[in-house]
């Protein structure tokens with residue numbers, strides 16, 4: 001997972017969709033309200049981590065893909081930043097020399113874990129948290145797949161962009177969905193074709209995504225020791241959208 005072209009194209013695809021859908025403003029607000037030592041689980045190439053560090057927030061990263069870490073190190077060097085990144089599997093290693101004031105799990109990373117793994121991870125974060133610590137996480141609900149608007153078992157063009165060097169990047173996706181267990185299985189085909197069309201690299205990957213409604217997410221947090229503090233839908237702190245695609249929650253390590 002998150003190797004080769006999937007890693008290389010990750011930020012290009014996210015940034016092409018970003019406009020007003022970036023999580024950065026929410027993360028900045030959260031960290032201003034919850035200052036102190038912070039850990040981002042699954043920090044990837046530093047897409048969110050590096051801008052936060054550049055602003056002076058005290059955030060460390062944890063990431064298990066060597067390819068993603070390589071990209072992060074290159075960007076950090078270009079920006080003259082020196083992030084502290086733990087190259088580790090969040091499901092296995094959890095041994096820090098200090099406790100954290102907050103944890104970030106943006107960009108749906110929690111959905112890559114089985115429900116049991118998500119519970120274990122959240123519990124271990126709670127064990128590594130300062131007493132008044134806080135948690136921020138974002139999940140998405142795949143409505144197009146749930147409603148059948150996006151047909152199952154067929155390849156769909158998911159993303160297609162031209163990179164600054166004029167090569168063409170594509171991601172095609174085929175999915176199956178288990179609505180009873182709220183699990184989405186996705187296969188991805190990535191391709192990158194040089195600007196003269198002569199050279200194409202390809203990469204395939206598979207992902208299992210678990211999706212959650214708010215009641216289940218709240219129960220998962222409570223069972224792991226966290227207490228729901230705030231809910232934001234579709235990255236809009238203004239009002240709750242009942243049919244939202246994106247669910248951001250913040251929680252505290254002790255009841256308010």
Ligand SMILES: C[S@@+](CC[C@H](N)C(=O)[O-])C[C@H]1O[C@@H](n2cnc3c(N)ncnc32)[C@H](O)[C@@H]1O
Nearest residue numbers: 002042043044047063064065089090091107109
């Ligand atoms: C959807 S990407 C998000 C990356 C980054 N947070 C961002 O917003 O650009 C999920 C990231 O989590 C990492 N990841 C997944 N499972 C992990 C695990 N068990 N331990 C550490 N990192 C993990 C993946 O390698 C990937 O970089």
